[in-house]
Amino acid sequence: MADCMGEFDLIARYFKRPSLRAALGVGDDCALLQPAPGTQMAISSDMLVQGRHFFPDVDPQTLGHKALAVNLSDLAACGAKPLAFTLALALPQVDEAWLAAFSKGLFALADVHGCELIGGDTTQGPLNICITVFGEVPVVNGRTQALLRSGAKESDDIYVSGTLGDARLALEVLYGRLSVPPEVFNPARARLETPSPRVALGMALRGVASAAIDVSDGLLGDLGHILTASQAGAVIDTSIATKLIASHAYWMGAEGLFDIKNNQKTGPQTCLAYVLAGGDDYELLFTAPVAQRDAVQAAARASALPVTRIGQVQSTPGLRLVDENGAEVANTFRSFDHFA
Numbered sequence: 471m472a473d474c475m476g477e478f479d480l481i482a483r484y485f486k487r488p489s490l491r492a493a494l495g496v497g498d499d500c501a502l503l504q505p506a507p508g509t510q511m512a513i514s515s516d517m518l519v520q521g522r523h524f525f526p527d528v529d530p531q532t533l534g535h536k537a538l539a540v541n542l543s544d545l546a547a548c549g550a551k552p553l554a555f556t557l558a559l560a561l562p563q564v565d566e567a568w569l570a571a572f573s574k575g576l577f578a579l580a581d582v583h584g585c586e587l588i589g590g591d592t593t594q595g596p597l598n599i600c601i602t603v604f605g606e607v608p609v610v611n612g613r614t615q616a617l618l619r620s621g622a623k624e625s626d627d628i629y630v631s632g633t634l635g636d637a638r639l640a641l642e643v644l645y646g647r648l649s650v651p652p653e654v655f656n657p658a659r660a661r662l663e664t665p666s667p668r669v670a671l672g673m674a675l676r677g678v679a680s681a682a683i684d685v686s687d688g689l690l691g692d693l694g695h696i697l698t699a700s701q702a703g704a705v706i707d708t709s710i711a712t713k714l715i716a717s718h719a720y721w722m723g724a725e726g727l728f729d730i731k732n733n734q735k736t737g738p739q740t741c742l743a744y745v746l747a748g749g750d751d752y753e754l755l756f757t758a759p760v761a762q763r764d765a766v767q768a769a770a771r772a773s774a775l776p777v778t779r780i781g782q783v784q785s786t787p788g789l790r791l792v793d794e795n796g797a798e799v800a801n802t803f804r805s806f807d808h809f810a
Contacts, residue, residue, distance in 0.1 A: 485573060490586050491553055501588035503554060509606040510614055512550035516541045520597040525644065530568045532663040533599075534575030539665045540686065541603040542583060543752040546672035547684040549617040550605030552583045557590035560598040583669055607676070617675060617682035617756070622700035626680050626757040628781040629766060631671055634689060635715035635741065637662040638748025657716065665752035671777075672754060674769035682756035688747035690803050692755055694789065700757075706781035709794035712742050714778060746791075747803040757783055 491503075505511055518537050520526055538555065545552050557576075580586065585603065607616040640658035642648040650658075668684075675682065681700055683692045689711070697704055754777075758766050763779075770777045784790075791799040 483569075485557065485587060485590075491584075501554070501556070503588070503604060505606055508609055510609055510616065512545055512548045512605040512607055512616060513602065514541060514544035514548075515600065515602040516544065518599040526597075528663065530571040531575035534572040534577075535579050535664050537599045537601055538576055538579050538585070538603075539667050540752060541601045542579070542585065542667035542669055543665070543684040543686065545603055545605040546667050546669045547617060547682050547754060548605070548607065549615060549672045549676040549679075549682070550607045551673060552585035552669060553604045553606055554586050554588045555580070555601050555603045557587060558598075558600040559590065559592050560595040561592065562594070562597060583667070615676045617672065617679055619681055619683055619696045619699035621679075622681040622696050622702050622757040622783045623759070624702065624783055624785040626759055626783040627763065627766075627779050628693070628704060628706070628755070628757050628783060629777045629779050630685065630689065630714065630755050631668055631753045631770075631775050631777045632751075633661075633714050633716040634685065634711075634746075634751045634753060635744035635748045637665070637750035638744040639715070641750070642744075661716075662750055665750070667752060668754045668773070668775060670773035671769060671775050674772045675754075675756060675758075675766070678762050678765045678769055679756040679758045682754055685751040685753045685755050686749060688749045688803070689751075689755060690746045690789065690801070691749075696755070696757065697783075697787070697789065700783070701787075703784040703786045703788045703790070704781055705784055705790045705792055706746075707794070708742055708746075708791050708799050710778065710780050711745050712738060714780075715741055715745050743803055 503511070516537075518524060518533075518540070524533055524536070537557075541555065542552055577587075588604075607614060609615065636658040639648065639650070640655060640662040643650055643655050643658070672682065681696050683696055685692050690706075693704060693706075696702075766777060789801065791801050793799055
């Protein structure tokens with residue numbers, strides 16, 4: 471603990487680095503970014519609040535990673551190349567060990583994506599982290615190549631990258647509502663605390679996907695944003711969606727997962743709820759025309775990330791769930807909402 475450290479000493483010691491891409495970085499009243507010719511800036515902000523988005527005892531190194539990862543995920547959903555970010559950080563007190571670990575996790579991920587810290591603010595208060603990221607997307611013949619939520623069309627395929635639901639599984643274990651063995655919990659916890667922003671896939675989908683969003687609050691809730699923006703509906707095959715959870719074999723095995731709260735084993739229906747409405751997955755959910763199926767798979771291979779086709783866009787408004795036989799499945803799933 472070092473309460474005598476001042477704000478500007480703190481910034482200089484833990485967060486100031488030489489400028490790489492920015493015309494002017496940390497240390498002035500404003501940073502300066504110069505977009506490349508023929509590009510647009512993509513900008514997004516996310517806030518992480520202790521007790522709401524992370525546990526008070528979370529490892530600060532993983533927290534530094536996640537704070538930037540959730541913002542880079544927004545750039546990925548836009549198909550943008552990361553450029554830079556700002557950091558606004560409220561701290562209860564100056565804890566040098568905490569700051570060293572937090573900045574280590576933050577910059578390790580920043581360096582992977584060539585995204586530099588160019589400014590921000592620090593203040594004393596309840597632990598709160600707010601990051602704004604800046605990226606760029608090409609403009610071709612006067613048209614942006616950014617992936618938007620509003621481009622989904624009737625008959626487009628619906629895809630999701632990677633796996634879903636394991637972050638929610640880890641959260642339930644941490645809350646003491648589920649019991650699972652370490653070999654199931656540890657990789658699930660890694661998905662919760664150190665998500666991987668799908669930047670390479672987002673960039674590879676430019677000109678291929680018709681609409682995109684990242685899965686932060688749950689697949690169905692985030693798909694709803696695409697459908698609203700695109701004025702469309704959709705049908706989702708739940709038999710495919712259930713298999714998207716990495717711990718699928720354990721869920722479906724004889725062991726099951728033990729529900730501590732209700733003193734019983736839980737299985738496929740709870741698994742489906744975690745996949746469809748779990749949140750904190752930070753995978754890409756996107757639509758693409760049927761004619762682009764080969765291009766979608768090429769983008770997946772180029773980014774070394776599997777994608778799964780889980781449904782289809784429809785002209786009729788609303789979101790329908792069906793089983794492997796096409797029979798209707800009741801949609802009782804609710805994604806995360808900060809104010810619900």
